[in-house]
Amino acid sequence: MSSCDQRHPPPADLLLSRRQFFGRSALGIGSVALSSLLPHAGSAAGAPDLSAVARIAPRARRIIYLFMHGGPSQIDLFDHKPDIARFRGQDLPDSVRGGQRLTGMTSGQKTLPVTPSLFRFARHGQCGAWVSELLPHTAKIVDELCFIRSMHTEAINHDPAVTLMQTGHQQPGRPSFGSWVSYGIGSANRELPCFVVLLSRGSAARPADPLYARLWGSAFLPSDHQGVSFRSDGDPVLFLSNPPGVRADARRDQLDALAELNQQQQARQLDPEIEARIAQYELAYRMQSSVPGLLDLKGESPSTFDAYGPESRIPGTFASNCLLARRLAERDVRFIQLYHRGWDQHQNLPGDLRLQCGDIDQPAAALVWDLKQRGLLDDTLVVWGGEFGRTTYSQGRLEADNYGRDHHGRCFTVWLAGGGIRPGVTHGETDAFGYNVVRDPVHVHDLNATLLHQLGVEHTRLTYRFQGRDFRLTDVHGNIVRSLLT
């Protein structure tokens, strides 16, 4: 968990010196050196110079990232392609595919039959956005949403594609989005982690693809910036609960004794790290009540549960995680990352996609509404999307009422809401087959640059020197998509 949680607002001149350490110093003093400089920071790590990083006025204080792991089918949900009905079952023209590479799962397939969506689409809201019948609740809030139909990525398989989305690089070794934000901005809440991760599994029959700790890891950033997974089984945060038989009063006695003893040690050792350690033990004690308090949904009204749907009462579901996300946002947690698994519809898409949408439609829409009602949507940016889209052709046989779709990186759809993003907008366009972007392409790096911009961070300035290079979330790419901004 990030040091910034415990950070007293540092004076500007301190930031300057930290900046010199972290940002540009050719001498490259690392985090270890700094730990002893920041007696109250609790830890070595810290934000770089905010004056350089956060030179833009932030439009969002926090991000809630609803990650649909597996690659939701844009062509069955948002990117309406009625005209391909007449090509149904015909081979996708080579001119459309343009020699682009396919995954090993369909590259050997004899034909790539064009596969129109089985689902009905309609225009919704004042903005008239297209949404398929699978997402009736989302359809009701389209005027709050900004759809990017022109997302694209080079990655065509899960591991590299998710890793690219979340770390800016297909191969492991880079910090995750949330850890960059923790490092760059930190959190205003002193009792909760800066970067919280909530996991859920979908209802689709297909096995859910795996996740990896690196998706919320900190890589070469100081490790206190890694995401903290809040779990629905057992301890909500690893090791949070006292051991059986140890009640809070006994623990309090222990911590009092420990603090006394450590203060004596500090007098002997003159080590600011000891004061920091005492503070961390106190913070740990406070977390033991603040985290369960956060996770305890008893105080939520029945109408709230109704809004998020019946599953919101079942811990560990996406619906329950959405409700938690709102509670985390209320507590000013900076980066709230949900992963919902099971969106990998290679086969049996009509059945399984319906189940997946059933998991997320109502709660995601409720989350946006709920944030808006509570005045939180203005400074909370909600992101919905996966690591890539799905092919316009069927993987395997195209049946009368069944088909599958392979991974597709050439185009996919995400939606954004709140946080200074223009509502009721559909950005970008794909070709008649829904295969290539033909207008306003938005690369993963562009999306990330834009999200950071809304947090008040210039993406080219949020850097960390590692192995001689100033790394950043957007690598050497990324353009802010200004037309999405209010």
Add this chain to the structure above:
Amino acid sequence: MCLLGGLVTAAAFAATGSRESVDFIRDIRPILSEHCFSCHGPDEATRESGLRFDQREGALQAAKSGLHAIVPGHPDQSEALLRLTDELDPMPPVETGKRLTPAQQAQFRAWIAAGAPYEQHWSLQAPAANDPPAVRDRTWPTNPIDAFILSRLEAEGLAPAQPADPATLLRRVSFDLTGLPPSPTELAAFLADSRPDAYQRAVDRLLASPTFGERMAVDWLDAARYADSNGFFRDNTRQIWLWRDWVIAAFNRNQPFDAFTIEQIAGDLLPHPTLEQRIATGFNRNHMVTGETGVIDEEYRVEYVADRLETTGNLWLGLTLGCARCHDHKYDPISQREYYQLFAFFNTGVEKGLVNPDDPPPVLEVPTPRQRSALSEAASRARKAEAELQQSLKPDAERLDQWEVSLRTEGPGPRRESSAHDAAEATLDGAEEPTRYPRLVGPRRHEGGVVGQALALDGPQHLEFSPDLPIRADRPWTIGFWLNPGAPSIGILRKRTQDRGLDVHWSRGRLEVSLRHSSSQDALRLRSAAVLKRAEWSHLVLAYDGTSRAAGLRLFVDGRVIPVEVLQDALSGTAESAGSLDFGVSGKGERFYGLIDEIYVLPDTLSAEDVRSWYWSERLVGVLRVAADQRDSWQRDVMQRGFVETVGTPQQHEHLEQLERARTDLATLRAQVPRTLVMQDSSPQRATHVLRRGAYDQPAEPVQPGVPAVLPSLPPGAPLNRLTLARWLVRPDHPLTSRVTVNRLWLQCFGEGLVETVGDFGSQGSLPSHPELLDWLARYFVDSGWNTKQLLRLIVTSATYRQSSVPTTEKLQRDPTNRLLARGPRFRLSAEMLRDQSLAVSGLLVPKIGGPPVRPPQPPGIWEAVSYNGELSYEPDRGEGRWRRSLYSYWKRTAPPPSIQAFDSPTRETCTLRRPRTNTPLQALALLNDETQVEAARVLAASVLQRNGLPASRLEVLFARATGRGPSESERATLERLLRLQLRRFAEHPSLARELNGIGEAAHGHDLAVDELAAWTLVAQTVLNLDEVITRR
């Protein structure tokens, strides 16, 4: 204080050498590298204006504009200097956000005025032969290291600190060299040793201890990105722990670092390589691999080679070679072409990019001597049993023929009246008859089955049988069918409405069967041991006798009853459901992926003999189609087994059983033989090309293996292979390898390298705090024959290392990060040391070295939350696996051990040479609440309580066990107060005490008074959490 600290540290650096003159390496090259090289540096493709600052000729010649950037001796004619302050068109350009400080500008000017002298980047020059400098205080230094450190301190006007007190020093050096605290005996012996060389003797003892190799291995495993899983996507398990054990042994026998290098990089290419030398090459197989279907093989194969090169570059050369993968290096003199020349050395393996098996080949099987003899014993047992079986079958040749005839005439099936049957044949030509049962819901597909064809299900389909079938609690019934599962977790069948009825599914290898009436209370539930294998046919029969008892429901796989665990045996209702009997879906809606064949539903329960005959009648259909004299040995074998199992004599039965036991033993033994990933070159060698933009599918011109021009060249005529490269890395005059290596060992002892950027000695890396010392150590290391233990001995016996780590206020302010080393180093213990210390102090530590990874306790649910479909569970070891040193804990890359992760360990996905050190509340929680920590505290408490004595003396012992010293009066008072409070609490609530005492598996202390043990456990825990205990000072 923070601000002050920052400034003073910067000043400390600036104080390297004399301030009067400008030094190119110290002052100018870093400015050029940081501000200029990215556009005017080594990378030709992006070089602007034809101007480069990384070489003197390039900086002095006229740029495209005709202007001269640098005119030696004439700052005012030097365009580069003028542009620094040019408001209209400044350099560096505004958008870079980079700017030279006035001080840097002044240095730049002074350097040009002095003639703009250039020098090769410091780390690319051979280490200088420095003599230790003269110092004023001749009494303090104990070896040459101290002269270098002291000379600098004297220049700064600082004095070294007092020596650390002996107990603190022994604790420090014990952790640094063995990763463990000194035992009470070791400490007492050391304190009592009044010989002048007592400390040297202690150091020698530590260096000779087998725990030395374990401690050294941890850092090497981080660097080598060792793990017990493959890393990408499914993150399957892999075996490469034999390599890990090789590393421990190599450190323990003090293998010279040059040989250590050569064997790991090219042990397989040595003449007549030993088994050990081949195991050593696992170093280059530690990279992650993927098994994600759909991945393009060559793309990932190239990534693996790049990973090897990156790791080798960081670890041996301190170079960021990866920066030259897509273009020439922006800062260091390494071209993209040279990158691919180095790449070519590693681009030789036979391994693939997309990997199917858990242990991706090439793999070495390494049976232990005991396994070797057990294997040959089992093999000879199998041969003997086989011979005996054949002998006993000889007189029965006629009966066997008759039996075969009867099989043909009677045909396959249960030979009983059935209520329903589906042969899963594609006779309907795709046309379903929706009004008749059984009927298929969803698209129909068939593949070859056990009898004729089988029905292929891939999720959407299921096969419906009539709801009228009497599958209920008060009737006997039998359901039998063949399954060939294609996914790890599947729904098999259901006959259910709401919660009522029958449900069968297969999860993590186990079958789960439930027959419910209404609520979860009124039900019968069974779970089998692991049965059914993916992608293999199994015959499954559920035979129920209508008694509503768990004992009345038997499960058969392949004609044999299988053991089950009864989860619930409380069925009283009829469990009758109006739902159809559906195959291919479970009650919860889980689907079936795979093949299904020959489904029968019978209105009766069956005997074991009936089920066996049924199984064989179907099992042998395929073999019966082959004429007897055309059958291969496997087919003959199956026929014989069928014969013996169904109609054989008791003697034949016995022989068959012996044969099967021997075969099972053989298979089990084979699976237990350790394997390890190794390097192996393909033949002929793969050609290497420069890859445009680093992309696997963009090959440009071919290249031969080679090394960068700026470094020493390869010996002429040497074969261009890994062995030559490895030998080149450790040639005595290599400017990088020795410096980089001694710097890492310095980091191990001081918590910081002389060069802080331990993996980057290039242009963008930091400068050494003590360059002359670094060079001296590098030469010393090579001259000693790359003797690691000798170098460590020199470091830890220096007066520098032995200083007290307590600063003065002045030193803390002037040098908060202790770069000058006017005091001893102090830092929090590493993740492994923290856990190992608790185990060692409590006495729980099992000091066994090496072997397969172990699984100590961790909170449940961690693997399920990330693994494919949640199918993997972490099963903690019972017994000694819980108390081994942390470096043996199973390392899963997508979910590393949480108690280790909490303390800054890497994920082991990429090469890591230095761990950060943070201080977080999650660490406090882990130390206070992790099961192993609580268990260790109890065991420590128990061992103290089992001593005779007053509480005060027990406290003394407890405190000393953890800290190495007795408590002060006030410390004792604090702990006594804590103890009294807890004694009172637990006396009032003995049930709480019992709960606390019950944590963990160790039996220690269960003979003691519960309240006392619990109270002392909390005191022990408090002591184990002291800063003094978790920090090495």
